[in-house]
Amino acid sequence: MCMKEIDWANLPFGYMKTDYNVRIYYRNGQWGELEVSSDEYIPIHMAATCLHYGQEAFEGLKAFRGKDGKVRIFRLEENAARLQSTCRGILMPELSTERFREAALKVVKLNERFIPPYESGASLYLRPLLIGTGAQVGVRPATEYLFVIFATPVGPYFKTGFAATPYVITRKYDRAAPLGTGTFKVGGNYAASLRASKEAHDGGYSAEFYLDAKEKKYMDECGAANFFGIKNNTYVTPLSSSILPSITNKSLIQLAEDMGMKVERRPIPEEELATFEEAGACGTAAVISPIQRIDDPENNRSYVIAKDGKPGPVCTKLYHKLRAIQYGDEPDVHNWVTIVD
Numbered sequence: 504m505c506m507k508e509i510d511w512a513n514l515p516f517g518y519m520k521t522d523y524n525v526r527i528y529y530r531n532g533q534w535g536e537l538e539v540s541s542d543e544y545i546p547i548h549m550a551a552t553c554l555h556y557g558q559e560a561f562e563g564l565k566a567f568r569g570k571d572g573k574v575r576i577f578r579l580e581e582n583a584a585r586l587q588s589t590c591r592g593i594l595m596p597e598l599s600t601e602r603f604r605e606a607a608l609k610v611v612k613l614n615e616r617f618i619p620p621y622e623s624g625a626s627l628y629l630r631p632l633l634i635g636t637g638a639q640v641g642v643r644p645a646t647e648y649l650f651v652i653f654a655t656p657v658g659p660y661f662k663t664g665f666a667a668t669p670y671v672i673t674r675k676y677d678r679a680a681p682l683g684t685g686t687f688k689v690g691g692n693y694a695a696s697l698r699a700s701k702e703a704h705d706g707g708y709s710a711e712f713y714l715d716a717k718e719k720k721y722m723d724e725c726g727a728a729n730f731f732g733i734k735n736n737t738y739v740t741p742l743s744s745s746i747l748p749s750i751t752n753k754s755l756i757q758l759a760e761d762m763g764m765k766v767e768r769r770p771i772p773e774e775e776l777a778t779f780e781e782a783g784a785c786g787t788a789a790v791i792s793p794i795q796r797i798d799d800p801e802n803n804r805s806y807v808i809a810k811d812g813k814p815g816p817v818c819t820k821l822y823h824k825l826r827a828i829q830y831g832d833e834p835d836v837h838n839w840v841t842i843v844d
């Protein structure tokens with residue numbers, strides 16, 4: 504594909520074939536050398552544990568081209584550490600941060616021509632994947648694994664500008680159990696969320712919100728984004744044993760503190776939604792998706808957060824601040840960025 508053919512401004516958040524992906528195989532008790540592939544397919548044994556028993560972990564991070572032409576990968580070490588935590592969670596061998604870095608830098612450099620220009624507001628999305636490939640029929644961890652990172656350019660999340668949208672609480676479904684795999688980035692959690700997610704989208708909502716699975720009283724998170732609320736100069740985000748530790752949330756917490764806000768990480772009862780001045784869903788895809796309102800149809804309630812229907816000042820400031828660091832427009836004082844050279 505020729506670079507001129509890519510319509511950077513209208514890229515969806517979807518898969519586009521790029522030139523290369525990188526792979527590392529785990530065999531005989533150790534990780535091998537980094538391999539470069541231009542094949543989009545993975546030949547796999549039909550008894551591989553990832554296919555039957557969900558031994559599958561993934562990550563998501565982005566590389567951004569700055570005004571200065573430099574390419575920056577955002578919080579690579581945090582993604583490596585979270586993948587290691589997921590590996591411990593579902594008994595897969597950990598890949599060191601060094602090896603993760605080597606693979607991420609390589610895949611970005613090899614696909615340089617797919618990194619969107621600064622002006623487009625688009626970025627290169629990196630999707631690391633670690634799967635059990637060893638054949639097993641009994642329920643046991645595999646003895647062989649494959650780590651892959653592919654890259655694909657993705658468009659700006661807000662095509663028509665940063666906007667507030669409606670969300671819905673689902674009471675019919677849980678994403679993860681309190682002592683389950685909610686804190687790990689595994690495909691199984693997504694499988695568990697598909698029905699609720701479809702129902703939310705069919706109902707005209709941006710995404711579904713889960714309550715804590717045990718008491719159904721506290722805000723947990725969305726299918727793929729953490730929750731935060733803003734009030735009285737305080738950034739409030741749930742403390743829960745079933746949510747995925749979002750790196751975007753962690754970054755926003757730091758920025759909120761830098762801006763002189765207080766931060767509270769604690770259970771958030773659903774009724775407290777009525778008291779927030781602003782709220783957002785946060786994750787790598789959108790950074791912040793401001794929340795216009797959260798409906799709880801099964802309980803006949805609706806919490807309108809953005810009274811004027813627009814993103815609030817704190818969400819807007821946090822959003823622009825984080826994006827500015829990602830694109831290199833503002834100094835990287837917390838060392839969040841890896842420059843690719």
Ligand SMILES: *Cc1c(COP(=O)(O)O)cnc(C)c1O
Binds near residue numbers: 725788
């Ligand atoms: C990936 C993910 C997030 C967002 O995490 P980021 O590191 O901010 O991208 C939030 N919730 C769930 C369930 C996720 O899988």
